Amino acid sequence: MISPLDFLLLFLAAFAAGGVNALAGGGSIFTFPVLLAVGIPPVAANITNTVALCPGYVGGVLAQWRDLSGQGRRMAMLLPVAAVGGVIGAWLLTKTSDRAFMALVPALVLAACALLAVQEPVRRRLAGGAKRIALGWAVAPVLLAAVYGGYFGAALSVMFLAMIGLAIEDTLTRLNGLKQAMSLATNVTAALFFAGAGGIVWPVAAAMAIGALAGGAAGGRLASRIRPGVLRILVIVVGVLLAAYFAVHG
Numbered sequence: 001m002i003s004p005l006d007f008l009l010l011f012l013a014a015f016a017a018g019g020v021n022a023l024a025g026g027g028s029i030f031t032f033p034v035l036l037a038v039g040i041p042p043v044a045a046n047i048t049n050t051v052a053l054c055p056g057y058v059g060g061v062l063a064q065w066r067d068l069s070g071q072g073r074r075m076a077m078l079l080p081v082a083a084v085g086g087v088i089g090a091w092l093l094t095k096t097s098d099r100a101f102m103a104l105v106p107a108l109v110l111a112a113c114a115l116l117a118v119q120e121p122v123r124r125r126l127a128g129g130a131k132r133i134a135l136g137w138a139v140a141p142v143l144l145a146a147v148y149g150g151y152f153g154a155a156l157s158v159m160f161l162a163m164i165g166l167a168i169e170d171t172l173t174r175l176n177g178l179k180q181a182m183s184l185a186t187n188v189t190a191a192l193f194f195a196g197a198g199g200i201v202w203p204v205a206a207a208m209a210i211g212a213l214a215g216g217a218a219g220g221r222l223a224s225r226i227r228p229g230v231l232r233i234l235v236i237v238v239g240v241l242l243a244a245y246f247a248v249h250g
Contacts, residue, residue, distance in 0.1 A: 006038040007207050014208035018056050018215025019222070021157075026112055026235040027053065027215075028154035031208065033242055040201055042098045042105070047199040050090075050153055051191045052208030056216045057184040067177030074135065074168065074178055079185045081139050082146045082160075086186035089150020090193040106247040112154035113239040118162075120229065138167035142182065149183070150190040154239075157183050 013034040017027025028049055035045035061068075068075065093101070141163040149156035160179045168175060194200055 002038055002201075002204065007204070009034055010038065010204055011207050011211040014052060014211030015215035015218070017053060018212035018217075019219030020215075020235060021053070021056055021212075022060075022216050022219025022222075026155050026232070026239065027056075027212075028152075029109060029112060029235055029239045029242060032154075035204070038204075040204065042101045043093060043096060044199045044201060046093060046101070046152065047090075047194045048201045048205050048208070050150075050187060051194060051200050052205040053153075053212050054184075054187045054191045055209050056212045057180065057187050059213065059216050060180040061177075061184050064173075064177035064180050067174045068181060071174065071178055074164075075181055077135060078138065078142055078164065078178070078182055081142050082149075082182040082185040083189040085143045085146020086150035086188075086190040087193050089147040089152075089186075090190040090197075091150075092147070093151050094194075094197050094199065102246065106243040108152045109154065109239050109243040109246065112152075113236045113243070115155040115158040115162075117232075117236055118158075120232075135167050138164055141166065146182070146186045149186040150193075153187070153190075156186065 010031075013031045017031045019027075020030065021027040031049050031053065032045060035049055036042060040048065096104075142160065145156065145159040145163050148159065157179055160182050161175060164175055164178060164182070168178070
């Protein structure tokens with residue numbers, strides 16, 4: 001039985017995740033452990049986390065709607081790929097036992113931390129206007145990233161930004177807008193799959209969704225005041241510690 005105090009902790013964790021995602025990414029590193037701490041089984045916790053944080057991606061797309069102008073062909077090619085990958089990842093998660101998933105969690109968390117660590121070099125490379133290859137070559141990497149996103153999801157945005165940057169020549173701002181739309185497609189389709197397959201703890205998801213929306217709004221306002229690099233380092237340190245904890249006690 002989840003107590004009122006548990007709901008408060010989940011709301012605060014989702015608020016923090018929404019803010020962190022707006023500033024640096026990797027908010028799931030904070031929410032997933034709290035879901036486990038209040039007694040939700042690992043797979044159900046991950047499913048609930050995906051659904052609860054989904055509204056934050058809607059806000060990200062709306063915030064960069066103008067940057068998606070003129071990217072219709074790209075979205076027509078890559079958004080369906082991102083959506084299919086999200087469903088595949090979600091399906092794989094429902095076929096994974098709690099024990100097997102917890103065995104994978106340390107590696108997944110460390111992978112998310114590694115992606116956050118290389119976020120800035122990736123962004124600098126994209127901003128440098130390096131030569132790109134044909135758009136079609138982004139399909140397979142985007143599909144793999146989306147499968148990961150449907151299965152676990154932490155640092156998915158960083159993965160998408162790296163993948164599309166290999167094949168698309170454009171400004172970083174517009175690439176970031178496309179990345180937001182792809183992340184939304186992956187998470188919405190995964191969430192819809194989970195809604196049909198079951199496993200979502202709906203009262204928890206609802207409380208966290210409100211927290212994530214509020215945190216995302218706050219993070220957006222603070223984006224110009226807080227150095228994302230500093231926050232990113234904090235998220236990475238916390239993630240590494242959590243991975244070590246899960247490896248020992250998982």
